[in-house]
Amino acid sequence: MTDTTAAPDAAETPLISIRNLQKSFGSNQVLTDINLEVRKGEVVCVIGPSGSGKSTMLRCINVLETPSGGSIVVDGMDMTDLDLDIDAARTRIGMVFQSFNLFGHLTVRENLTVAQVKVLGRSKEEANRTAEANLAKVGLSEKIDAKPGSLSGGQQQRVAIARALSMDPDVMLFDEPTSALDPETVGDVLLVMRSLAEAGMTMVVVTHEMEFARQVADRVVFMDGGVVVEEGPAKEVIGSPKEERTQNFLARVLHPGQLG
Amino acid sequence: MSTPRTTNDGGGTDRPSPSSPPAATPKAKMSRRQKAKISRGIQYGLLVVIAVVVAFMADWSTLIDTFGRVDIAVGMFPDVVTQALKNTVVFTLLGFVLGLAIAIVLALMRLSSVGVYRWLAFIYIEFFRGLPALVVFLVMGFGLPLAFPGFQLPRLYIIMVALALVSSAYMAETIRAGIQAVPKGQVEAARSLGMSSSRAMFTIVLPQAMRIILPPLTNELILLTKDSSLAYILGSSVDGRELTALARAEIVNTANLTPFIVVALCYLIITIPLSYLSRVLERKYGSAESGVK
Ligand SMILES: Nc1ncnc2c1ncn2[C@@H]1O[C@H](COP(=O)(O)OP(=O)(O)O)[C@@H](O)[C@H]1O
Ligand SMILES: [Mg+2]
Numbered sequence: 107m108t109d110t111t112a113a114p115d116a117a118e119t120p121l122i123s124i125r126n127l128q129k130s131f132g133s134n135q136v137l138t139d140i141n142l143e144v145r146k147g148e149v150v151c152v153i154g155p156s157g158s159g160k161s162t163m164l165r166c167i168n169v170l171e172t173p174s175g176g177s178i179v180v181d182g183m184d185m186t187d188l189d190l191d192i193d194a195a196r197t198r199i200g201m202v203f204q205s206f207n208l209f210g211h212l213t214v215r216e217n218l219t220v221a222q223v224k225v226l227g228r229s230k231e232e233a234n235r236t237a238e239a240n241l242a243k244v245g246l247s248e249k250i251d252a253k254p255g256s257l258s259g260g261q262q263q264r265v266a267i268a269r270a271l272s273m274d275p276d277v278m279l280f281d282e283p284t285s286a287l288d289p290e291t292v293g294d295v296l297l298v299m300r301s302l303a304e305a306g307m308t309m310v311v312v313t314h315e316m317e318f319a320r321q322v323a324d325r326v327v328f329m330d331g332g333v334v335v336e337e338g339p340a341k342e343v344i345g346s347p348k349e350e351r352t353q354n355f356l357a358r359v360l361h362p363g364q365l366g
Numbered sequence: 367m368s369t370p371r372t373t374n375d376g377g378g379t380d381r382p383s384p385s386s387p388p389a390a391t392p393k394a395k396m397s398r399r400q401k402a403k404i405s406r407g408i409q410y411g412l413l414v415v416i417a418v419v420v421a422f423m424a425d426w427s428t429l430i431d432t433f434g435r436v437d438i439a440v441g442m443f444p445d446v447v448t449q450a451l452k453n454t455v456v457f458t459l460l461g462f463v464l465g466l467a468i469a470i471v472l473a474l475m476r477l478s479s480v481g482v483y484r485w486l487a488f489i490y491i492e493f494f495r496g497l498p499a500l501v502v503f504l505v506m507g508f509g510l511p512l513a514f515p516g517f518q519l520p521r522l523y524i525i526m527v528a529l530a531l532v533s534s535a536y537m538a539e540t541i542r543a544g545i546q547a548v549p550k551g552q553v554e555a556a557r558s559l560g561m562s563s564s565r566a567m568f569t570i571v572l573p574q575a576m577r578i579i580l581p582p583l584t585n586e587l588i589l590l591t592k593d594s595s596l597a598y599i600l601g602s603s604v605d606g607r608e609l610t611a612l613a614r615a616e617i618v619n620t621a622n623l624t625p626f627i628v629v630a631l632c633y634l635i636i637t638i639p640l641s642y643l644s645r646v647l648e649r650k651y652g653s654a655e656s657g658v659k
Contacts, residue, residue, distance in 0.1 A: 193562050196559070197560035201555075203555065207551035207555035209555070210552075221556075221559035221560060225561055225565075270558075270559075273560070
């Protein structure tokens with residue numbers, strides 16, 4: 107708790123520190139050896155071919171998947187420590203899913219307040235204020251009493267972002283937040299994420315939106331086959347990748363059809 | 367009567383052979399509406415014939431004497447409602463509530479990560495799903511007191527437990543299916559917000575599973591209403607009778623079958639609104655769900 111206020115050190119010690127992370131599903135080793143650090147206020151985009159373990163890595167950070175080996179420290183909390191209060195730890199790590207996962211039986215307001223009240227123990231009034239403020243941030247104030255089912259995909263994803271923000275997390279994880287969206291609603295979601303980045307939120311974003319990564323990310327990580335193949339400043343990794351695997355991937359993503 | 371039927375058959379054989387369109391097309395155009403008319407005519411005709419035969423064959427005065435004696439029917443009131451109907455409702459509800467509680471526990475056991483729980487629940491469910499309700503009542507009422515001489519539960523408890531055992535296995539499977547129909551992402555989102563797995567289950571998963579669970583659960587309540595009639599084999603004091611026990615007693619008293627009709631109507635008073643409710647729930651949640659997806 108004291109680390110968060112210790113300003114001088116905060117810039118030095120990373121907010122997220124992943125060391126030698128391994129993950130297997132049965133005999134299928136999905137992550138072989140992942141090392142990654144994310145500093146406070148940093149935006150890191152994770153790119154890579156489908157099946158390379160990006161989602162698994164992200165889900166290990168808040169232990170939706172239990173790591174098979176290695177360590178993950180988030181804001182001083184050892185996430186692999188079995189004595190850690192994992193529920194309390196997760197309240198400080200917001201997560202946005204590809205398929206939104208809004209609670210279908212609750213209104214938008216209830217989606218944003220249920221965990222604030224039941225997990226953080228906030229009063230109804232306080233939870234409501236936070237919900238309204240965050241819904242305004244994503245530009246959907248008028249939808250507060252709507253049911254998720256009546257919203258478009260892009261609107262649902264913005265509500266999902268507001269729901270995660272309502273817990274006042276220290277870091278936000280995004281797992282391909284625009285991959286399930288119609289092309290015309292992708293922009294609204296990316297705009298919300300960009301303004302979040304500009305406001306100083308620490309973000310780890312798995313994405314295929316190379317333009318977003320180039321413009322918003324401080325750092326880009328390229329994953330393939332369960333390892334980090336290349337990482338560095340966004341402009342370098344996307345603009346002039348060093349590794350051949352990165353070059354091939356980017357050629358396929360940026361200029362589809364040119365390679366047969 | 368035989369002429370239209372052959373026309374029908376002709377139409378039927380036309381359908382699977384689209385290879386001869388020139389001949390089939392004009393014929394089908396002509397006969398589609400006619401065929402429907404003729405078919406409906408036959409059905410109504412049949413109905414009239416049956417009604418006439420029944421009306422002439424039946425010995426109406428004997429029938430009314432046996433099943434429709436107004437004086438006997440009137441004599442059953444108000445006890446048939448204040449005691450028998452009330453007891454049927456009470457037995458059913460007690461059995462249902464206890465059965466539902468057991469079913470929720472069983473469903474959670476079936477979905478548990480602990481293998482022993484899964485197996486115990488599985489065995490329980492398979493055992494009681496295959497057992498006739500009558501057997502459960504006999505074992506509870508007569509078998510157990512014989513096997514364990516000290517074992518003597520009040521009759522109400524026996525009925526309640528027997529109905530709960532009969533209904534819980536089926537309801538457990540319904541609830542499990544409902545829980546499993548809720549997308550996994552719902553739990554993941556709840557967990558990522560810091561909810562414990564049990565809180566996620568009770569505030570996020572179960573309420574959504576209810577849409578799927580509620581219609582079949584209402585159905586189970588109807589079945590249980592009828593199963594509660596088995597309480598008669600346990601015997602009872604006069605004020606402990608439910609509908610079926612009362613009917614049997616009254617039939618013996620009056621040497622007449624009118625009490626059956628009265629009691630049948632009483633069951634329908636319970637079950638018809640329930641099946642209406644079940645249909646309403648099915649329509650409401652069925653459409654709501656497809657709206658979300
Ligand atoms: N719950 C799971 N059980 C078994 N295998 C899984 C599971 N989740 C992911 N995998 C496997 O792990 C590999 C990496 O998946 P994932 O992390 O989703 O990749 P990405 O997000 O980069 O597309 C895939 O081969 C996938 O089949
Ligand atoms: Mg993925």
